[in-house]
Amino acid sequence: MKNKVFVVFVLLFAGILSVSAKRPRMTRIDREIQxxxxxxxxxxxxxxxVSYSEHDEENLNFLVLKNVEGLGYDFKVSPYVGYFFRDNMAAGVRMAYNRxxxxxxxxxxxLGEDFNISLDDVYxxxxxxxxxxxxxxxxPVGNSKIFGLFNECRLTYGYSRGKNSTGSGEKYDGxxxxxxxxxxxxxxxxxxxITDWSAVEVxxxxxxxxxxWTDQKTNQVEEGKRRVSSGNFKINLFSINIGMTFYL
Structure with a gap:
């Protein structure tokens, strides 16, 4: 009985090897990208x-916002430099300042007769x-030497200091x-x-x-903290950046 079981096992194993040998092997597709x-x-x-935007409101009324008076701006500059250590691949450093x-x-x-909020001297x-x-x-896009797609992987550290306040005099809160x-x-x-050595990037x-990590101090007395972690893999069409890059 044991001999018969052994023979059957050998035949099954041989059949599996035979089928595996006849099955076509999976091969990696060479897309010739590199x-x-x-x-x-x-x-x-x-x-x-570089980006800059400003706004100036005077007695503005928009939906639930009433009597808005104010002005402001946002300015950001971000230079960078990199080196191509192999074809089509570069490593570098990017810096940024935002005010x-x-x-x-x-x-x-x-929001109605029972809910109204009014703030003065918001800074x-x-x-x-x-x-x-x-x-x-x-x-490269096809065989083009003018248009190319790129993907940039970044590891960024940021530091910021800010101040916000409302009111004035005895009603001041900062x-x-x-x-x-x-x-x-x-x-x-x-x-x-656009030339042999410069390109527009979007x-x-x-x-x-x-x-x-956020640390706050209100009126030089009260302290507050906040920790936030988030993940975002959605493409935001409203955060498009346009810049110039020079290749030397």
């Missing part, structure tokens, strides 16, 4: 993005500094805020060369994970 050189090894890249300012003399929120100012290391890879944040993300985009906001 063979198409868009930017060669040994080049340097340098560039940056946000808001000064509103009056602000009213009207907000924030300075933010960032430094990031990045790894960027390029893929808070100082310090924020540290760590961000791991991806920023896909498109590069279009990219969307960073997608990935963000960790933020």
């Amino acid at each position: 063979k198409r050189v868009f930017i060669p090894k040994g080049q340097w890249m340098a560039g940056g993005t 946000t300012y808001l000064d509103m003399g009056n602000f009213e929120l009207n 907000y100012l924030e300075h933010k500094y960032e430094v990031a290391g990045f790894l960027r890879t390029y893929i 808070t100082f805020e310090t924020v540290h944040n760590l961000e791991i993300g991806f920023a896909p985009g498109l590069a279009a060369f 990219s969307v906001g960073v997608m990935g994970f963000d960790f933020k």
